Amino acid sequence: MGLFGIYLANGIVVGSAYVLAAIGLTIIFSIMRIVNFAHGECYMMGAYMAWLVVTRLVSNFWLGLFLAVLGGALMGYLIERFAFRPIYKTPGLSQFIISLGLVIMLQELSIISFTGLTQTMPSAYPTVRRIGNFVITDQRILVVGMAAVLVVAILLFFKRTKTGKAMRATAQNKLASSMMGINASRMASLAFLGGVGIAAVAGALLAPIFALTPTMGGRLTGLCFIIIVIGGMGSIGGAIIVGYTLGITESLFSAYVSTKWSFMLVFLMLMLILKFRPRGLFGRD
Amino acid sequence: MRSFMRKKGFKYLIGIAVGVAAPFLLGLAGTYWVHILVIVVIFANVAVSLNLIMGYTGQINLGHIAFFGIGAYTTALLMLRLDVSFWVTLVAGGMLAVILSFILGYISLGLRGIYFALATFAFLMVVGFLLINFDTFTGGARGLFGIPHPSIGGFVFEPTNRLAWFYLAFVFLLFTIFIVDRVLNSRVGRAFIAIREDEELAKSTGINTTMYKVLSFGVSAFLAGVAGGIYVAYMGAITPADCAILPTLLVIAMCAIGGMGTMLGPILGAVVVQLLPELLRPIREYYYFTFGFMIVLITIFAPEGIMGAITSLQARLTARGSKEDVRV
Numbered sequence A: 001m002g003l004f005g006i007y008l009a010n011g012i013v014v015g016s017a018y019v020l021a022a023i024g025l026t027i028i029f030s031i032m033r034i035v036n037f038a039h040g041e042c043y044m045m046g047a048y049m050a051w052l053v054v055t056r057l058v059s060n061f062w063l064g065l066f067l068a069v070l071g072g073a074l075m076g077y078l079i080e081r082f083a084f085r086p087i088y089k090t091p092g093l094s095q096f097i098i099s100l101g102l103v104i105m106l107q108e109l110s111i112i113s114f115t116g117l118t119q120t121m122p123s124a125y126p127t128v129r130r131i132g133n134f135v136i137t138d139q140r141i142l143v144v145g146m147a148a149v150l151v152v153a154i155l156l157f158f159k160r161t162k163t164g165k166a167m168r169a170t171a172q173n174k175l176a177s178s179m180m181g182i183n184a185s186r187m188a189s190l191a192f193l194g195g196v197g198i199a200a201v202a203g204a205l206l207a208p209i210f211a212l213t214p215t216m217g218g219r220l221t222g223l224c225f226i227i228i229v230i231g232g233m234g235s236i237g238g239a240i241i242v243g244y245t246l247g248i249t250e251s252l253f254s255a256y257v258s259t260k261w262s263f264m265l266v267f268l269m270l271m272l273i274l275k276f277r278p279r280g281l282f283g284r285d
Numbered sequence B: 001m002r003s004f005m006r007k008k009g010f011k012y013l014i015g016i017a018v019g020v021a022a023p024f025l026l027g028l029a030g031t032y033w034v035h036i037l038v039i040v041v042i043f044a045n046v047a048v049s050l051n052l053i054m055g056y057t058g059q060i061n062l063g064h065i066a067f068f069g070i071g072a073y074t075t076a077l078l079m080l081r082l083d084v085s086f087w088v089t090l091v092a093g094g095m096l097a098v099i100l101s102f103i104l105g106y107i108s109l110g111l112r113g114i115y116f117a118l119a120t121f122a123f124l125m126v127v128g129f130l131l132i133n134f135d136t137f138t139g140g141a142r143g144l145f146g147i148p149h150p151s152i153g154g155f156v157f158e159p160t161n162r163l164a165w166f167y168l169a170f171v172f173l174l175f176t177i178f179i180v181d182r183v184l185n186s187r188v189g190r191a192f193i194a195i196r197e198d199e200e201l202a203k204s205t206g207i208n209t210t211m212y213k214v215l216s217f218g219v220s221a222f223l224a225g226v227a228g229g230i231y232v233a234y235m236g237a238i239t240p241a242d243c244a245i246l247p248t249l250l251v252i253a254m255c256a257i258g259g260m261g262t263m264l265g266p267i268l269g270a271v272v273v274q275l276l277p278e279l280l281r282p283i284r285e286y287y288y289f290t291f292g293f294m295i296v297l298i299t300i301f302a303p304e305g306i307m308g309a310i311t312s313l314q315a316r317l318t319a320r321g322s323k324e325d326v327r328v
Helices: A002-032 A039-057 A061-087 A093-114 A138-160 A162-172 A174-179 A184-206 A217-230 A236-256 A262-276 B002-027 B031-057 B064-081 B086-108 B113-133 B162-184 B187-197 B199-204 B209-235 B245-258 B264-301 B305-318 B323-327
Strands: A128-131 A134-137
Touching (some): A002 A138, A002 A184, A039 A061, A039 A093, A039 A217, A093 A217, A134 A138, A138 A162, A174 A184, B002 B031, B002 B162, B031 B064, B031 B162, B031 B209, B064 B113, B064 B209, B086 B113, B113 B245, B162 B187, B162 B209, B245 B264, B264 B305
16 A cells, blocks of 8 residues: 555656646647647756756755746747747748757757756755655655646636636637737737746756756657647646646556556557547547 | 650759769768768658658648658668668568558548647657667667668678768669659649648549548658668667657758758758758857757748748749749
8 A cells, every 4th residue: 555655646746747737738739729849848947947046056945946937937938929929820830840949949058058967956845754654755745735736826817817818718719809809919928928937837846856857858748748639639627637647647557567668558549549539538629 | 844844854954963963072071071961861861751741731740750760670670680681671661661651641641730740749659669668679779780781782881981872862862752753743743732722622522532641651651761771771870769759850840941842842951951050060069059049040031941932032033923923
């Protein structure tokens, strides 16, 4: 039971990161119809920014987290304004090439500024809690708790606030919403600012738990695609359910069955879902 | 029609002349540049074959490099483990790529837009994980190395003999162009254009859209598979990273930067994408960052690629008729 509990908790920890990152990607997709292949790199930059603050400036986890969010949001704003905005009117292929350029730029940026070596960030809350033979560090509890708070905050933002409703309206119909006086290009800025900011939070939250490498984002980009397709493109609720499920399944499958086949099976599942139910499990047409 | 054919023949002759002369001109700058040229031509093959799917059917295929990888691994394994002749393994790699293209076709044919792109991406990932996970067979993440040098009638293609490799890859590029040209200038090509413009209408006029899509997948997979075989025999090694998402996006960038839906575009794109990082090397650790930056700039300022820029420049210079007239 103890071991099972640990695997389950691990799954929820990585699932929290998946959920946050996938929500970021799905916000950008639903409002902009842009599939940003550099999303994982934004996550990576968030982790490195937190690492930079904590190991080089002041060793305060919360300040690192805060500055990583600010940095991520700024990065998202700049990416939208200067890379994607000029190509909205050109054919769909351009966005892939722009993403490619961004992947290269962000990976290189992290190699130039943080060296290409694997880095680890000291945990701010290394205390280990024991409940029977179940063990967990405070850091992990913090990740899960913070992610849950953020997810609820994001849901409330889209349900309750005027800006959130305006963003949803733009996602549904850009033309109609702009006729109602919603500034579409401001919504685009907000989507990227928020979407990339959330990815950066995920990176910063997980930075004390996993090692940091400049290429750590690629895997996450793939996983985020899986989550938002299975959850239904543009569905935040779907991203939450699938994100946690994927994290837990991955952890249990790796522990009890096989580590090396788990990812391949996930992508195989993505192919089959696209074939037989392309709108995802929770998506509407 | 005849003058059109003559014009085309003329273009081919110029192309061949440029190709034959290129390694000598670049060779003056050092053999390293001939090596880059070999890589350019091999990837031009991949880009031209991808263009058959992307440029003429308008679908974004992120799985194309998987075919390149399958061809490369087939060639490498058959040569390493079974000592099969290189020329046989090339065809075998191409054929295996065709078989896999039918699987990708089965999955993705009903899908469009972003969903098609994601299905092909998933296919790429699955193939990548298979290559990593069957490690006793494929060498896992470290890949395969020490692939023997191919030979023909006593002549051995040594990797140091860059010129021989260049001409081998170049002859194959001519073959690829010929095949793609034949496909496009036949009923098949016209069917492609009809499908790209309006699939429902194409279907209703009796075009078997599924068959044509499967066919185009097969042809382009075969060409990419053979290109992979040539690549692996030249480099003497292959890793799963050579057939992952980054090279995929690079080949797509070649098509887009050169100009999609044209024959010359992907070739020019391959030259730009492979040569640019080399030219940027003097700025040391910033060179690859600058390369990424330039890809973004080119995409923003020339969204239809070099060929599109040339066309609109021509239109502005001759200034007769509107831009639209010339572009059609």
